[in-house]
Amino acid sequence: MEWFGAPEYWLGRLILERGIAAIYVVAFIAAARQFRALIGEHGMMPVPKYLAGVSFRRAPSIFHAHYSDRFFAAVAWFGAALAAAIVAGVTGLVPLWAAMLMWLLLWVLYLSIVNVGQTWYSFGWESLLLEAGFLAIFLGNEHITPPVLTMWLARLLLFRLEFGAGLIKLRGDRCWRDLTCLYYHHETQPMPGPLSWFFHHLPKPLHRIEVAGNHFAQLVVPFGLFAPQPVASVAGTIIVITQLWLVASGNFAWLNWLTIVLGASVIDTSWWAAVVPIPQPPAMTDAPNWFAGLVIAFAALSLFLSYWPARNMLSRRQRMNMSFNPYHLINTYGAFGSISRVRREVVLEGTDEPTITEHTVWKEYEFKGKPGSVRRLPPQWAPYHLRLDWLMWFAAISPHYAYPWLRALLVRLLENDPATLRLLKHNPFGESPPKFVRAQLYRYRFTTWRELLRDRAWWHRTLEGAYLRPVALEKLQSGR
Numbered sequence: 005m006e007w008f009g010a011p012e013y014w015l016g017r018l019i020l021e022r023g024i025a026a027i028y029v030v031a032f033i034a035a036a037r038q039f040r041a042l043i044g045e046h047g048m049m050p051v052p053k054y055l056a057g058v059s060f061r062r063a064p065s066i067f068h069a070h071y072s073d074r075f076f077a078a079v080a081w082f083g084a085a086l087a088a089a090i091v092a093g094v095t096g097l098v099p100l101w102a103a104m105l106m107w108l109l110l111w112v113l114y115l116s117i118v119n120v121g122q123t124w125y126s127f128g129w130e131s132l133l134l135e136a137g138f139l140a141i142f143l144g145n146e147h148i149t150p151p152v153l154t155m156w157l158a159r160l161l162l163f164r165l166e167f168g169a170g171l172i173k174l175r176g177d178r179c180w181r182d183l184t185c186l187y188y189h190h191e192t193q194p195m196p197g198p199l200s201w202f203f204h205h206l207p208k209p210l211h212r213i214e215v216a217g218n219h220f221a222q223l224v225v226p227f228g229l230f231a232p233q234p235v236a237s238v239a240g241t242i243i244v245i246t247q248l249w250l251v252a253s254g255n256f257a258w259l260n261w262l263t264i265v266l267g268a269s270v271i272d273t274s275w276w277a278a279v280v281p282i283p284q285p286p287a288m289t290d291a292p293n294w295f296a297g298l299v300i301a302f303a304a305l306s307l308f309l310s311y312w313p314a315r316n317m318l319s320r321r322q323r324m325n326m327s328f329n330p331y332h333l334i335n336t337y338g339a340f341g342s343i344s345r346v347r348r349e350v351v352l353e354g355t356d357e358p359t360i361t362e363h364t365v366w367k368e369y370e371f372k373g374k375p376g377s378v379r380r381l382p383p384q385w386a387p388y389h390l391r392l393d394w395l396m397w398f399a400a401i402s403p404h405y406a407y408p409w410l411r412a413l414l415v416r417l418l419e420n421d422p423a424t425l426r427l428l429k430h431n432p433f434g435e436s437p438p439k440f441v442r443a444q445l446y447r448y449r450f451t452t453w454r455e456l457l458r459d460r461a462w463w464h465r466t467l468e469g470a471y472l473r474p475v476a477l478e479k480l481q482s483g484r
Contacts, residue, residue: 009149015151016269023265023300028087036080040423048412065116083113096146097107107141111151129259146286152302162266168338170222176341192344194397195255196382219248234301257344257389347448348400354438367432378463418477443472
């Protein structure tokens, strides 16, 4: 089958393999470092309790067979090590079948984590990584020519990712249509980065150009991915550049970086050679028949499963970031169909005083990523994902998003739980836990240039009221 192999895609395949594996490394490390407080045996939303009420068919996971915190940690750290080995090129040192098993094992392990992660793993980039990771199983290794079907399925994934995101905006908030959404978005996005303050203060005409450029990149450019070269390279380059703009302007875990990997894989080798040193392509042979058969079957399955994302994209009631099967294969994507005009933050405070009076001194907990102290420049965390910080942003939008984990979080703060405190930047109470905790709701906005120079503050905040009144550990434990 001469049509099956495409030697000219050798660099694109290399970018996909190493890039997807690198994102896997980040994802597994994030899981290993955060799971105990979030979903561990004594976490806010424990895996054993969740598994007691959900079937394997509904949520396939190896943790149905056995769960312990030690076993989860072993799975996460082993996944990170295996992914790091692939980044280092180990799949080029083993037979094709062994390379495929490595990718399959990575996918099974991360699927197992996502399917028990509940609210903490409900983000679209989890499904994106799983879909891209499953696709990587059928990329082959450097000993065989890249399968053209798999490379084109990667482009189809990128098309669904970008075009779906463009459609959800066009159908959503009016500010996307009148080009004003970025008057607000750099300030109100879930987790601003160190340059977000500066992006927010760009002139409004430039914000309108940003939105128009986003529409072009997501609604027009993706069709160029299926055109002959050099048009496809132009499309891939535009997507990479726009995603780098998003990387610079905020923190969206590995969403942008995985999109960059997909876009970079489309760019022709000759284009890369013009800007960076490119090694000589490895010696490759035709793919064995058994591998070709598996790739063809995978392509047929992908096209069959594409019906549901296509129907969703064509629907007037398009849904964002949705999986249509428990294996997170061939999903629909899209984000920020609506934009907040005002930023609110839930600020957690505690006191070690035995009685609350009007003179009680409250000490504030500081999170690693989300805005807290007004003088703290928003940090850069992406592609690492701070799950608690992201959920705190949703909690500020509505208390509905804080159920049931916020109550459990407050219990653990009152207990000075070490695993929970490791998720925070600063615990103001040292070894002795507070007597009471509360949640306050603040309105945040970026300071002006004058305020920044005068107060040395990046944020200005105004108290809007109590989000949750002071509570003691005994009251939370009693369920009152």
